[in-house]
Amino acid sequence: MTKTFRMDEAQPRLLDETGQGIIGAPLDRPEGPKKVSGRAAYAADGMPDNAAHGVLVRATIPRGRITGIDTASVAETPGLLGVFHGPRFIRNPAQGMAGEAPVQPGDEVHYHGQPIALVVAESFEAARDAAQRLVVSYDADANVDTDPAKTDALEKGDPETAGDFEAAFSKADVTLDRAYSTPPHAAAAMEPHAALAEWEGETLTLRGAQQMLKTNRLELADAVGIDPENVRILSPYIGGGFGSKLGIGPEAVSAALAARELRRPVRVVMARQTVFDAVLRRTETTQRLRLGADRSGRLLALSHDDRVTNLQDEGFAEPVSQASQFLYGAEGLSFAQTLARVSRTPSGSVRAPGEAVGMLALEQAMDELAEMLGMCPVELRLKNLPEKNPMTGQPFSATRLADCLRDGAERFGWKDRKPVGTRRDGEWYVGMGMASAARSNMLIESAARVRLSAEGAVVETDMTDIGTGTYAILGQIAAEMLGLPVEKVEVRLGDTRFPAAAGSGGSFGASSAGSATFLAAKAIRETLAERMGCEPSDLTLQNGMARGGNREVPLSELIDAELVEEASVEAGDTSESHFSSGFGAHFAEVAVHAYTGEVRVRRMLGVMAMGRILNEKTARSQALGGMIWGVGSALTEEMAHDPRTGHMVTRDLANYHVPAHADVPGDMTVVFLEERDDMANPIQTKGIGELGISGAGAAILNAVRNACGARIYDMPATPDRVI
Numbered sequence: 049m050t051k052t053f054r055m056d057e058a059q060p061r062l063l064d065e066t067g068q069g070i071i072g073a074p075l076d077r078p079e080g081p082k083k084v085s086g087r088a089a090y091a092a093d094g095m096p097d098n099a100a101h102g103v104l105v106r107a108t109i110p111r112g113r114i115t116g117i118d119t120a121s122v123a124e125t126p127g128l129l130g131v132f133h134g135p136r137f138i139r140n141p142a143q144g145m146a147g148e149a150p151v152q153p154g155d156e157v158h159y160h161g162q163p164i165a166l167v168v169a170e171s172f173e174a175a176r177d178a179a180q181r182l183v184v185s186y187d188a189d190a191n192v193d194t195d196p197a198k199t200d201a202l203e204k205g206d207p208e209t210a211g212d213f214e215a216a217f218s219k220a221d222v223t224l225d226r227a228y229s230t231p232p233h234a235a236a237a238m239e240p241h242a243a244l245a246e247w248e249g250e251t252l253t254l255r256g257a258q259q260m261l262k263t264n265r266l267e268l269a270d271a272v273g274i275d276p277e278n279v280r281i282l283s284p285y286i287g288g289g290f291g292s293k294l295g296i297g298p299e300a301v302s303a304a305l306a307a308r309e310l311r312r313p314v315r316v317v318m319a320r321q322t323v324f325d326a327v328l329r330r331t332e333t334t335q336r337l338r339l340g341a342d343r344s345g346r347l348l349a350l351s352h353d354d355r356v357t358n359l360q361d362e363g364f365a366e367p368v369s370q371a372s373q374f375l376y377g378a379e380g381l382s383f384a385q386t387l388a389r390v391s392r393t394p395s396g397s398v399r400a401p402g403e404a405v406g407m408l409a410l411e412q413a414m415d416e417l418a419e420m421l422g423m424c425p426v427e428l429r430l431k432n433l434p435e436k437n438p439m440t441g442q443p444f445s446a447t448r449l450a451d452c453l454r455d456g457a458e459r460f461g462w463k464d465r466k467p468v469g470t471r472r473d474g475e476w477y478v479g480m481g482m483a484s485a486a487r488s489n490m491l492i493e494s495a496a497r498v499r500l501s502a503e504g505a506v507v508e509t510d511m512t513d514i515g516t517g518t519y520a521i522l523g524q525i526a527a528e529m530l531g532l533p534v535e536k537v538e539v540r541l542g543d544t545r546f547p548a549a550a551g552s553g554g555s556f557g558a559s560s561a562g563s564a565t566f567l568a569a570k571a572i573r574e575t576l577a578e579r580m581g582c583e584p585s586d587l588t589l590q591n592g593m594a595r596g597g598n599r600e601v602p603l604s605e606l607i608d609a610e611l612v613e614e615a616s617v618e619a620g621d622t623s624e625s626h627f628s629s630g631f632g633a634h635f636a637e638v639a640v641h642a643y644t645g646e647v648r649v650r651r652m653l654g655v656m657a658m659g660r661i662l663n664e665k666t667a668r669s670q671a672l673g674g675m676i677w678g679v680g681s682a683l684t685e686e687m688a689h690d691p692r693t694g695h696m697v698t699r700d701l702a703n704y705h706v707p708a709h710a711d712v713p714g715d716m717t718v719v720f721l722e723e724r725d726d727m728a729n730p731i732q733t734k735g736i737g738e739l740g741i742s743g744a745g746a747a748i749l750n751a752v753r754n755a756c757g758a759r760i761y762d763m764p765a766t767p768d769r770v771i
């Protein structure tokens with residue numbers, strides 16, 4: 049029996065009372081040794097003997113129709129097994145979170161680089177060779193919109209408002225009206241997208257690199273045209289996702305379809321260039337920020353309009369102004385979005401969709417406003433923190449943003465910041481900048497099962513670990529609750545046969561799957577208390593012993609066979625009760641070369657309040673990783689498209705430069721302020737993975753301004769834009 053817990057029930061605070069000291073401890077990831085020694089089997093690692101190799105063929109026109117696929121052109125290929133294409137074949141990388149993904153008819157091309165066929169052969173080399181030689185003829189459209197600045201295929205949304213922005217803006221003493229642009233970004237996960245599909249009768253098993261198995265199973269079943277009951281997905285190890293593996297992609301669908309036809313397993317591994325071509329990217333944006341304040345620095349008006357892009361018919365639009373809608377309060381607020389339809393690789397979620405790019409603009413605008421007011425940027429923010437969500441009126445579930453700002457300023461030595469352009473270190477200008485961090489927090493329906501036997505405990509859920517530390521934290525939750533050392537808890541993830549969880553996305557994984565694990569373990573405690581003849585609140589489990597009433601017995605004596613409990617959690621309706629977000633403050637010190645404009649980040653500090661920390665080490669790694677994304681979005685990361693075809697030209701990790709070791713300062717500090725979020729979920733946590741990036745790049749760019757005077761409205765701050 050699964051018990052479902054809803055967030056309107058009373059909140060258990062058990063994790064503060066169990067007293068093992070396991071929760072929060074900076075424990076190593078149990079799967080770490082397997083990963084660094086190459087023994088963890090990623091999707092492409094398990095190659096059965098009779099498996100065939102598939103290589104995707106991509107379109108070479110921006111838009112039009114395929115009029116012929118000349119399979120004779122590759123007929124001589126040694127070991128060729130088939131060329132697959134057709135109406136079911138091509139499907140956009142789905143937006144897992146949005147559910148429905150559009151199925152693209154097999155003969156329509158929507159963007160240059162779109163997968164249009166799969167060549168399968170006995171060897172990878174033969175399949176790749178044939179995929180490159182396959183002759184495809186097209187009826188190409190004459191006029192194609194590939195440039196978001198030039199297209200008139202615009203869908204303008206109505207502004208979302210609170211109060212009267214125009215009236216408030218017109219009475220402001222100080223106003224700022226600025227345009228910003230950000231380029232497309234790649235998720236650039238280390239592990240290229242890969243799938244191995246195998247059929248056994250009607251049943252399809254897919255080993256894939258996937259973030260959200262519950263929805264991925266539905267998407268794959270739909271794409272292949274079978275009952276979801278007949279689909280099993282296995283994703284025990286995933287080499288990074290960052291949004292790019294939220295949905296089922298063409299590698300998985302094509303592998304499944306080809307394997308069914310050929311009656312043998314088919315593996316499809318994307319080359320890095322194909323990943324850039326055919327995997328969802330983050331949209332380019334243009335943004336307009338208008339801020340109006342009175343002389344004391346009180347914000348009266350705030351408007352954040354944006355323009356984003358996507359392919360025709362794609363449902364996703366980057367929620368650029370998400371943080372601007374709740375971070376600061378003002379009398380008049382207005383947010384409008386325009387979606388431009390262009391023939392470029394479809395855009396979707398990339399780490400912190402919305403905040404990651406929206407806060408680059410918002411937090412630079414706040415910095416500039418502070419300068420216009422002659423005010424300290426930290427003070428300006430402190431002065432404008434709202435009591436409630438200014439758009440919805442919901443109270444915040446927990447917020448320590450003010451503490452983060454003050455604590456960060458103190459630790460960073462903010463008071464030593466010098467006026468713009470006045471600090472020099474040899475050929476370098478040196479400056480400091482800061483920004484707020486915010487990332488909305490979610491709880492998504494999740495289930496987990498916990499088994500307790502005399503040998504220890506097992507946690508089972510289809511939750512994934514995309515490098516974030518899920519194995520570690522779920523083990524810690526169960527160990528803490530059951531009084532076992534972590535070594536006695538085995539965590540099994542990434543299999544759709546296990547209870548369905550939220551998966552990894554939107555920073556909701558740890559809170560959601562963690563809550564389900566907690567609740568299942570709590571149910572086991574209740575059964576144990578009954579067997580001890582005491583109240584659950586009087587039960588103490590420690591070192592394999594149970595204490596309650598006046599008895600102390602080994603846990604093993606209370607369990608005849610196995611004790612199994614499954615539990616699930618769901619958010620319920622929280623639209624009235626509260627709004628939840630993680631908050632923090634970023635500080636950065638940079639050096640800007642006086643003659644070349646090169647920017648070096650010298651140190652960074654992030655002070656964050658993100659609910660209960662489940663594991664100091666994995667949480668810190670997530671926060672640091674996010675901040676490093678901030679370095680990339682501020683300084684180097686930029687996808688470029690060929691204006692003639694819309695084809696991406698930065699299609700590897702040399703041309704798309706994510707921060708390498710030399711770009712990352714040695715001095716990076718993360719501080720967590722103690723917080724329990726009782727309204728967010730039963731374990732009082734908040735999402736961590738995406739808060740680190742949100743605002744981090746703006747702190748760097750504000751430091752560039754402080755160092756040398758340059759404001760960077762078109763990102764990233766490459767030397768040509770700084771000089």
Ligand code: MOS
Pocket residue numbers: 259289290291292294397398399400401552553554555
């Ligand atoms: Mo995240 S961008 O929802 O993996």
